[in-house]
Amino acid sequence: MSLDYEDQGLAAVEEQMLELSELARTAGVVVVGTDTQRRPKPDPALFLGKGKVEELHALKHEADFNLLVFNEELSPRQQRNLERKLDVKVIDRTELILDIFAQRARTKEGRLQVEAAQLHHLLPRLQGGRDLSGLGAGVGTRGPGEQKLESDRRRIRHRIRELDRDIKEIRKQRALRREGRRRVAYPVVAIVGYTNSGKSTLLHALTHAQVQMEDALFVTLDPTTRLVRLPNRREVLFTDTVGFIQKLPTDLVAAFKATLEEVQQADLLLHVLDATRYNGRDQMEAVHETLQDLGALEKPKVLALNKVDQLSPSAVDQLLAEDWSPYLAVVPMSALRKTGLEPLGRAIAQALPGEMVPIEVLLPYSEHARQAEFHAHGNVEAVDYRGDGVLMRGAVPRRLLTKFLPFRFPAVDRSA
Numbered sequence: 001m002s003l004d005y006e007d008q009g010l011a012a013v014e015e016q017m018l019e020l021s022e023l024a025r026t027a028g029v030v031v032v033g034t035d036t037q038r039r040p041k042p043d044p045a046l047f048l049g050k051g052k053v054e055e056l057h058a059l060k061h062e063a064d065f066n067l068l069v070f071n072e073e074l075s076p077r078q079q080r081n082l083e084r085k086l087d088v089k090v091i092d093r094t095e096l097i098l099d100i101f102a103q104r105a106r107t108k109e110g111r112l113q114v115e116a117a118q119l120h121h122l123l124p125r126l127q128g129g130r131d132l133s134g135l136g137a138g139v140g141t142r143g144p145g146e147q148k149l150e151s152d153r154r155r156i157r158h159r160i161r162e163l164d165r166d167i168k169e170i171r172k173q174r175a176l177r178r179e180g181r182r183r184v185a186y187p188v189v190a191i192v193g194y195t196n197s198g199k200s201t202l203l204h205a206l207t208h209a210q211v212q213m214e215d216a217l218f219v220t221l222d223p224t225t226r227l228v229r230l231p232n233r234r235e236v237l238f239t240d241t242v243g244f245i246q247k248l249p250t251d252l253v254a255a256f257k258a259t260l261e262e263v264q265q266a267d268l269l270l271h272v273l274d275a276t277r278y279n280g281r282d283q284m285e286a287v288h289e290t291l292q293d294l295g296a297l298e299k300p301k302v303l304a305l306n307k308v309d310q311l312s313p314s315a316v317d318q319l320l321a322e323d324w325s326p327y328l329a330v331v332p333m334s335a336l337r338k339t340g341l342e343p344l345g346r347a348i349a350q351a352l353p354g355e356m357v358p359i360e361v362l363l364p365y366s367e368h369a370r371q372a373e374f375h376a377h378g379n380v381e382a383v384d385y386r387g388d389g390v391l392m393r394g395a396v397p398r399r400l401l402t403k404f405l406p407f408r409f410p411a412v413d414r415s416a
Helices: 010-024 050-063 076-086 093-104 108-126 153-183 199-207 250-255 258-264 280-294 314-322 339-352 370-378 400-407
Strands: 002-006 037-038 067-069 087-089 188-193 226-227 234-239 268-274 301-306 329-333 356-363 378-387 389-395
Touching: 002 010, 002 108, 002 199, 002 339, 010 093, 050 188, 067 153, 076 087, 076 108, 087 108, 108 329, 153 258, 153 268, 188 258, 188 280, 199 226, 199 234, 199 268, 199 339, 250 280, 258 280, 268 339, 301 314, 301 339, 314 329, 329 339, 356 370, 370 400, 389 400
Parallel strands: 002 037, 067 087, 188 234, 188 268, 268 301, 301 329
Antiparallel strands: 226 234, 356 389, 378 389
């Protein structure tokens, strides 16, 4: 169910309802129908008009539905009144997304963050007097169990404080891991994009690792990090992140801050866009809004136009002719077919800050670690085993430069 009070146009409304249906199916709901109402603004008591509510009440017996899902966020009062009028469970988009997150969280970190978001969302509904004891199990109630949902406000606030404390500890652990990665001088590329755009499939294609892949929304909740060697031999860490979505609940952005910090700390963002979607620009805008909330919108970005294998060559050319600023590069590719990966790797290598710095060093034979580091992280152009050490010429990442400066070889006048 959706309300068109912004005169968005038929195509946009249909796309939103398709996405809501897909979200509902991902949560395990059997969708029997969709409906919209055009109004100048939501009704403060029922969200919908009284006539539409009466129509839904009559339709309930014909269509035999026991759940009504709204694409917009409902106030506690609206939700309570609709349930009373229609005698069915009513949930909004936020509760639906929270339910999907509760199903898909695999790690302790993910489960803690989902529970915190659920409780933040439920607390005002408890204050509003919503009767939670009769909800039972199912969509809209996963995560915190029935006993928690029936507890008083004080106990819920206490649990939220506990969760916030645990999540803060997770953030500390993540910071330590990031610091460890910095010490070995790996640049980090965070893969971002709208949910189900193909981010996990791309990471799998780049690394040949068994990353969880599925044609469903929000498959990735817990970030996965893999080491990838680019065409210029530079080694880079790629991190897959939770998919963004339009109207992503504020509580989720806040609760998943520990996870989304991977985006904030990345050196480069790789934005994966489903090139087949009619509303691709809207999805891009949703990603930009979330990046803005995270303070990461100004980071250097490369755009991967995914799933172009489903488009005609002329449609791909038309896409490439569009204005994609401020992306540093735009690469058509297919993660599933593994096409366009080489150009994408080159684009990422060129866009990464902290570029490779040319250097020539004479390393003593005792400096095994430095020699290995040059080979592992640098571009080696020439190696000469001399009596006084190993002369190596090439380029190293700027982050590693200080490690090699003490061994810098005096410049040679090659014109002589």
